[in-house]
Amino acid sequence: MKSDSQLQHDVLEELKWDPSVDHTDIGVSVVDGVVALNGYAKSYAEKIAAERAAKRVAGVKAIAEELKIRYPSDAKNADHEIARRILDIFSYNVLIPEENIQVKVEKGWVTLTGDVEWNYQSAEAAKAAGKVSGVLGLTNSIAIRNKADISDVRKRIEDAFKRQAGLDAASVTIAASGNKVTLGGKVKAWHERKLAEQAAWGAPGVTQVEDHIVIS
Structure with missing residues (x-):
């Protein structure tokens, strides 16, 4: 007597072998010799062909056919x-x-x-x-994968500020806890604050940035 797993394998192979059935969208499950077909068939004829193919397999006690018909022009949202x-x-x-x-x-x-x-x-x-x-x-x-590294965040902010003349990265404070970085301190303009925040987000391991930088 075949096991359920062997029956499932045999039914799948029979569906693959039958030229009138596109097995790609058909799933097979077996419980106590009862075969359930689910998924999609491209036509009513293919639906019947799939059921017949499953019935041909030795050891199949019954068929629970739950195939839906989806025509080639239908949206493929399985x-x-x-x-x-x-x-x-x-x-x-x-x-x-x-x-x-x-x-x-x-x-x-x-x-x-x-x-x-x-x-x-x-x-x-x-x-x-x-x-x-x-x-x-x-x-x-x-x-x-990684936790936020204060030294890395600090360097990225410093590098970002250096690329724009007149900005002082030392005025920004940095604290890290796990993957969260908290920025503080004072800067002279709004764009400096955004620059620091963007640099912090660019560091590996950072998943959250709290920006408490004050515009002075």
Whole structure:
């Protein structure tokens, strides 16, 4: 007697073998010899053909056929298709380290996990995934690999100020806790404050910046 896992394998192979069935969008699950077909068929004829193919497999006790018909012209918004499009977009975006990010889609809701070195990489991945048609919502659970380094943040702010004559980086105070950076002190103009904040965001490990810099 075949196990459920063996039956599942055999049904999938039968669907692949049948030329009248496109198995790409058809899922198969088996419980106690009962086979459930779910996913999409491109026509009613293909739907019937898939059911017949499953019935041909030895050991199948019953069929629970839950296939939906989706014509080629219909929008392709199945979860696995959304996930595939997101991964394709990631592969073409040089700002996203695709090898470090995992994508899960459930009923149109996207969850991103994994870890990256920079906050902008996490933000870029979420932005790209959110633009894919069919996405109903997104949870960005990508972790930032490193903790914020005060000395690195300080250097980036100093370098940014040095590029613009007359700005004094020493007037900016910096505190870090985990991935959070808090800026304080006084500067002469609004653009100096924004420059310090942007430099802090550019440091690896930073996921949150609180700007308490005062314009004097």
